[in-house]
Amino acid sequence: MTIVAESPDGELMTLNMGPHHPSTHGVLRLIVECDGEVVTSCQPDIGYLHRSIEKIGEYLEFPQFVPYTDRVDYVCAMNANLAWCVAAEALYAMDPASVIKIPERAEWIRILVAELNRISSHLVAVGALAMDMGAYTPFLHAIALRELINDLFESICGARLTYNYVTIGGVANDLPAGIEPRIAAALDQIEREMRGFNKLITGNTIFRDRLAGTATISAADAVAWGLVGPNLRGSGVDFDLRRDEPYGFYDRVEFAVPVGDAFAGANGRVGDAFDRYIVRLLEILESTRICRQALKHLPPAAPKAADLVGGWQADVKAALRKPPKGEVHHRTEMPRGETGYYLISDGSKIPYRIRIRTGSFTAVAIIPKLAPGLMLADIVAVIGSLDIVLPEVDR
Amino acid sequence: MVDPVPSGSICPVRTGGGLTVGSRPGDCELHLTAVEDFLNWGKEHSLFYLLFATACCGIELMQTGGPRYDVDRLGMIPRASPRQADLLIVAGTITHKMASRAKRLWEQMAEPRWVVSMGSCANAGGPFSKFSYSVLNGIDKHFPVDIYVPGCPPRPEALIDGVIELRERVRRWQTLGVRPRDAAVIA
Structure with missing residues (x-):
């Protein structure tokens, strides 16, 4: 949908949206120029949540940085922990003498918690998008479902939001006894309630018509602007690091990668806001599948932590050894897309430099390209459908 | 008809005690209170x-x-x-x-x-x-x-x-x- 801006006197109005605004999902500031109700330009202003996390990493030892990765992306902190630990383990693996062997059980626990957290992250995304479109009820359903997963995480690691659970060499502690049936029951409930959620909002004419054909990103554009994750897949690019460049045990699980396919029907186009929404919805269901497989494969717990099959952590000394000198870039698939940790080590216990490449950053970068020609109210749809989390942008 | 007000109070009586008028159940009860207490109750x-x-x-x-x-x-x-x-x-x-x-x-x-x-x-x-x-x-x-x-x-x-x-x-x-x-x- 492109509306050509026509103003009799050519005068534009500048609107300042944010940094405090309920629909910018945090502290994003947008400087919007409008001609009447048609947006002519939109410039994001970021940095309101720059907490210098990359710099802090240069003062802390490798395992000490894990809590800070929680705060890089708090909506999916387990995945953020995992991304850091996998990158650090790749650094250790550069020297054959310091390779950290992770126990099998720990690998499966990692997949289990990461996928559970992916579900809760996508729940926030789809719920908030529905709220931005004026439907408050789906948001409440999503939040209520999220509590289920929060309860499970609380039993597993004691925290509801910032977990600090995945550590270098495994996970911080074993799963509590008897949690598996609870997880299975929660997965059942999530699947059931997602069907209800789908009935509630996906077919809603207002919701669908507002998102269909809005902010369409072509596959070529998505690749050129460096979009990742559901935003990239929503544009029809079939790429998922879990499948195409598997880390951990992701090569041992079966799952489909949902791709945008003009789901909205006649008005829809591949890569519009509705496709991005549907891709997230489908990914929730795929994640429940992965969780079930992880539960099935989970080996029985061993009494000793360092047991390489049933333990939950490699020999602690292995993870506390100095890493080899060198640099590594390791990427993982987070709910908001590919996240890369670029690590430079000078051979000491403390990293020389950390650089985090996150999915939300490029998603913010494409807003100035998408906005011109949209109605002012559709800016909210753009932000909501890109699922931006601001600390990931500012870090 | 007056809507029955539950006994107990809808306004707090905090300073010096209030005066309650009407003793039969279902009667509207009257409470005296300081303006400030009433405002604070609302806030x-x-x-x-x-x-x-x-x-x-x-x-x-x-x-x-x-x-x-x-x-x-x-x-x-x-x-x-x-x-x-x-x-x-x-x-x-x-x-x-x-x-x-x-x-x-x-x-x-x-x-x-x-x-x-x-x-x-x-x-x-x-x-x-x-x-x-x-x-x-x-x-x-x-x-x-x-x-x-x-x-x-x-x-x-x-x-x-x-x-x-x-x-x-x-x-x-x-x-x-x-x-x-x-x-x-x-x-």
Whole structure:
């Protein structure tokens, strides 16, 4: 949908949206120029949540940085922990003498918690998008479902939001006894309630018509602007690091990668806001599948932590050894897309430099390209459908 | 017909006791109270809060407003505009770039206004206080805070506990006369 801006006197109005605004999902500031109700330009202003996390990493030892990765992306902190630990383990693996062997059980626990957290992250995304479109009820359903997963995480690691659970060499502690049936029951409930959620909002004419054909990103554009994750897949690019460049045990699980396919029907186009929404919805269901497989494969717990099959952590000394000198870039698939940790080590216990490449950053970068020609109210749809989390942008 | 008012009171009788007229059940009861107590009763039970979330604590604030913890039952309804809000819950890290904007929000709120600082970052910089060059170590450097809720992030129960503590303070608020400034409370 492109509306050509026509103003009799050519005068534009500048609107300042944010940094405090309920629909910018945090502290994003947008400087919007409008001609009447048609947006002519939109410039994001970021940095309101720059907490210098990359710099802090240069003062802390490798395992000490894990809590800070929680705060890089708090909506999916387990995945953020995992991304850091996998990158650090790749650094250790550069020297054959310091390779950290992770126990099998720990690998499966990692997949289990990461996928559970992916579900809760996508729940926030789809719920908030529905709220931005004026439907408050789906948001409440999503939040209520999220509590289920929060309860499970609380039993597993004691925290509801910032977990600090995945550590270098495994996970911080074993799963509590008897949690598996609870997880299975929660997965059942999530699947059931997602069907209800789908009935509630996906077919809603207002919701669908507002998102269909809005902010369409072509596959070529998505690749050129460096979009990742559901935003990239929503544009029809079939790429998922879990499948195409598997880390951990992701090569041992079966799952489909949902791709945008003009789901909205006649008005829809591949890569519009509705496709991005549907891709997230489908990914929730795929994640429940992965969780079930992880539960099935989970080996029985061993009494000793360092047991390489049933333990939950490699020999602690292995993870506390100095890493080899060198640099590594390791990427993982987070709910908001590919996240890369670029690590430079000078051979000491403390990293020389950390650089985090996150999915939300490029998603913010494409807003100035998408906005011109949209109605002012559709800016909210753009932000909501890109699922931006601001600390990931500012870090 | 007069609507039956439940016995007990709809208005609090706090100073010096009130006068109750009508003794038969179903009669409308009359309570005398100080104007100030009546106003405070209203304020206490309708603490509209500003939807101001900057970081991690914002997600817990969102969950607190959600169906399980449901702060609506305390009369707390989120507001998007500071002009309509009585309570500013500072949820999340405040950076130096954000601090002046946060202060502006606080200035835009109408009196009487209250501030709950939620989480370690807003209290004192939290995990960023030592090494970060861009994080403000505590929002109380810019405007006064009534209640500090510790945690990183605090559980919704902790936030609600802080709000209950704040309600005590609202009940004692003096609209008229000289207002003594209470010392901050750590919930």
